[in-house]
Amino acid sequence: MRAPRRWLTSEFERRGISRREFMGFCTTMAAALALPSAAAAQIARAVGRAEKPILIWLEFQDCAGNTESFLRASRPTAAEVVLDVLSLDYHETVMAAAGEQSRANRDRTVAERPGGYIAVVEGSIPTGANGAYCTIGGESAIDIARKVCGNAAATIALGTCATFGGLPAAAPNPTGALGVADAVPGVGNLINLSACPANVENLTALIVHYLTFKRWPPLDHYRRPLFAYGKSIHDNCERRAHYDAGQYVEAWGDAGHRAGYCLYKMGCKGPVTFQNCPNVRWNGGTNWPIGCGHPCIGCAEPDFWDRMTPFYQHLMGVPGFGAGSNIDTIGGLAVLGVGAAFAGHGVIQIMKRAADKAEPVVPNGPAKGDA
Amino acid sequence: MSALVRVYVWEVPVRVTHWLIVLSIAVLSVTGFYIGYPFVTVSGPAGRHFVMGWTKVIHMWAAWVFLGAVFVRIIWMFTGNKYAHWDKFIPVHRSRLRGCWPTIKFYLFALRKPPGFVGHNPVAGATYVLVFGLYFVAIATGLVLRGASAEVESPLRWFASWAPLFGGLQIARWIHHALLWLLVGFAVHHVYSSVLMSTIEANGTIESIFSGYKFVPPEDLQYSGYRFIDRKGQVDE
Numbered sequence: 094m095r096a097p098r099r100w101l102t103s104e105f106e107r108r109g110i111s112r113r114e115f116m117g118f119c120t121t122m123a124a125a126l127a128l129p130s131a132a133a134a135q136i137a138r139a140v141g142r143a144e145k146p147i148l149i150w151l152e153f154q155d156c157a158g159n160t161e162s163f164l165r166a167s168r169p170t171a172a173e174v175v176l177d178v179l180s181l182d183y184h185e186t187v188m189a190a191a192g193e194q195s196r197a198n199r200d201r202t203v204a205e206r207p208g209g210y211i212a213v214v215e216g217s218i219p220t221g222a223n224g225a226y227c228t229i230g231g232e233s234a235i236d237i238a239r240k241v242c243g244n245a246a247a248t249i250a251l252g253t254c255a256t257f258g259g260l261p262a263a264a265p266n267p268t269g270a271l272g273v274a275d276a277v278p279g280v281g282n283l284i285n286l287s288a289c290p291a292n293v294e295n296l297t298a299l300i301v302h303y304l305t306f307k308r309w310p311p312l313d314h315y316r317r318p319l320f321a322y323g324k325s326i327h328d329n330c331e332r333r334a335h336y337d338a339g340q341y342v343e344a345w346g347d348a349g350h351r352a353g354y355c356l357y358k359m360g361c362k363g364p365v366t367f368q369n370c371p372n373v374r375w376n377g378g379t380n381w382p383i384g385c386g387h388p389c390i391g392c393a394e395p396d397f398w399d400r401m402t403p404f405y406q407h408l409m410g411v412p413g414f415g416a417g418s419n420i421d422t423i424g425g426l427a428v429l430g431v432g433a434a435f436a437g438h439g440v441i442q443i444m445k446r447a448a449d450k451a452e453p454v455v456p457n458g459p460a461k462g463d464a
Numbered sequence: 465m466s467a468l469v470r471v472y473v474w475e476v477p478v479r480v481t482h483w484l485i486v487l488s489i490a491v492l493s494v495t496g497f498y499i500g501y502p503f504v505t506v507s508g509p510a511g512r513h514f515v516m517g518w519t520k521v522i523h524m525w526a527a528w529v530f531l532g533a534v535f536v537r538i539i540w541m542f543t544g545n546k547y548a549h550w551d552k553f554i555p556v557h558r559s560r561l562r563g564c565w566p567t568i569k570f571y572l573f574a575l576r577k578p579p580g581f582v583g584h585n586p587v588a589g590a591t592y593v594l595v596f597g598l599y600f601v602a603i604a605t606g607l608v609l610r611g612a613s614a615e616v617e618s619p620l621r622w623f624a625s626w627a628p629l630f631g632g633l634q635i636a637r638w639i640h641h642a643l644l645w646l647l648v649g650f651a652v653h654h655v656y657s658s659v660l661m662s663t664i665e666a667n668g669t670i671e672s673i674f675s676g677y678k679f680v681p682p683e684d685l686q687y688s689g690y691r692f693i694d695r696k697g698q699v700d701e
Contacts (some may be wrong), residue, residue, distance in 0.1 A: 136578065146515075217621075313625075314624070314627075314628075319616055323616045324616075325612060325613060327613070328613055330678040334510040334511065335510050335517050336514075336516055337510070337514055337517035338506060338510040338511070338512070338513035338514060338515060338516065338517070339502060339504060339505055339506045339513055339516045340505060340506060340507070340510055340513070341502055341505055343505075349505075357502070358501075358502065364612070364613070364633075364637075365612065365632070365633035365634045365637060367612075373677045379551070391634065394632060394634070395628075395632055396632065400631065400632050400635055401634055407500065407501070408500070408634075408637065408638050408641055409638055414700030420500075420638070420641055420642060420645070421497070421500070421501055421645075423645075424642065424644065424645025425645070426650075427645060427649060428645060428648050428649045428652060431652050431653060432652050433648045435652065435653060437655040438571075438656070438660075439656065439660070441573060442573070442660065442664075444593075446574055449576065
């Protein structure tokens with residue numbers, strides 16, 4: 094059933110990828126991974142000699158957006174091949190097999206090659222009602238994840254749903270959705286690629302790193318690779334100069350918006366979101382949200398649907414005053430209220446003092462024993 | 465009635481840290497408000513201006529001054545004189561616990577004078593515990609936000625890993641901003657209360673934070689916190 098394992102170089106030749114193109118790809122990958130350019134040769138050696146990695150792609154509660162992103166790897170061409178020729182032993186959306194046959198495929202890989210494949214998880218894992226909210230062939234998502242991720246050499250949680258729960262986990266989280274790290278605690282060698290969807294360039298770079306060094310790159314405290322999640326959107330943003338200068342879009346379509354000013358006041362979450370969008374961009378480097386005038390919504394961060402909203406407001410509202418309330422208005426009024434309360438206290442105090450003067454008492458009354 | 469005694473209450477580090485905290489909070493509030501809501505905008509090429517840039521630079525240096533002043537003041541809670549000591553903030557001793565209710569009664573006009581505490585009265589001290597709590601949260605969320613924009617190799621970056629404690633960076637930002645208004649509210653309260661106490665007790669409360677000295681009845685030094693006068697002029701101890 095499974096195609097015989099092949100070296101990647103033969104695959105490149107078969108597809109007409111020149112050595113020059115391949116080296117270009119390796120250099121791009123070295124740059125994406127923030128490695129010195131000399132690493133390109135090492136990458137070329139490792140990737141060229143690598144046996145095609147086996148991937149088992151699990152899809153749970155999601156919109157298949159990461160699959161969409163994955164299938165649209167368009168640049169460089171060699172990246173397409175690396176992703177294309179991965180031994181995708183199981184991927185519901187793109188595999189030819191179906192039903193029992195596909196499940197048998199998956200289970201055989203899991204059983205026969207423990208530690209010999211990479212599990213990719215897309216979508217969140219529902220834990221409510223014993224996992225009944227998402228079952229595939231009668232097996233619940235959580236059971237499949239435990240079985241497949243438990244035997245994998247490594248697990249890649251792809252996209253915000255698989256990483257942090259994402260949209261399915263947004264309040265009130267009716268299905269009890271969790272990311273892989275929380276749903277399958279203790280899963281070995283887990284790496285998170287958040288964002289909605291995860292950028293396929295980062296997935297390619299991650300796999301290339303794995304093929305080259307046989308281990309994952311350095312990670313941040315959410316287990317995301319630092320090469321892609323080491324800097325905030327804000328710190329790499331092409332509009333950053335406008336931010337530092339003090340030039341902001343004040344309303345959609347105003348002069349500042351047309352001039353490409355900073356979207357900070359329109360609720361941009363770039364300063365609190367970590368991703369390399371400004372550098373690698375999307376859809377083959379065509380553009381990215383801020384590049385086309387839309388503020389970042391923070392899709393790569395935990396619980397973004399709950400915490401980054403309202404998307405077009407700098408900060409969320411004050412609890413009890415509505416999501417759209419303005420913290421400065423309420424804070425300013427609260428301070429005025431405090432001032433008014435103390436002014437009232439002062440007036441009463443003065444009146445009492447005046448009353449006391451009419452009926453004087455000893456100002457600093459005698460202590461015990463003085464009398 | 466006995467003559468008032470001059471007492472050295474606030475030592476130099478207490479006064480210096482007090483004024484550094486006042487100044488830094490003032491600078492941090494103004495710059496912080498601008499960072500949250502940049503109301504000044506400029507035109508022309510971006511390279512000619514650095515309004516937000518300078519505001520953030522000033523905010524960060526003022527933040528280090530604030531952090532240092534709060535740190536020194538906490539050290540002084542263990543090494544300073546008895547009026548600066550930590551137990552004047554957290555009311556653990558019986559005299560201070562007993563002094564709380566009459567002090568609150570004074571604020572509610574039920575007593576003519578507050579109990580005669582020389583340094584902080586117990587209610588004020590307990591309030592400062594809350595205020596220091598706000599300082600800690602402000603410092604922690606500030607460090608989280610600073611860490612988020614630090615280089616990966618920078619030691620400051622470590623603070624970014626505290627973000628989950630506050631529910632993520634965006635919530636940390638919200639908390640940091642809300643503290644601006646809480647601390648401005650506290651400043652209003654603090655100025656009013658010190659003017660009130662200075663007037664009622666006529667002991668130089670306001671001046672003491674400049675000079676360090678207060679003028680108190682000698683029996684206050686002896687029976688700290690026990691005496692108070694009810695509205696009928698009755699003395700209780």
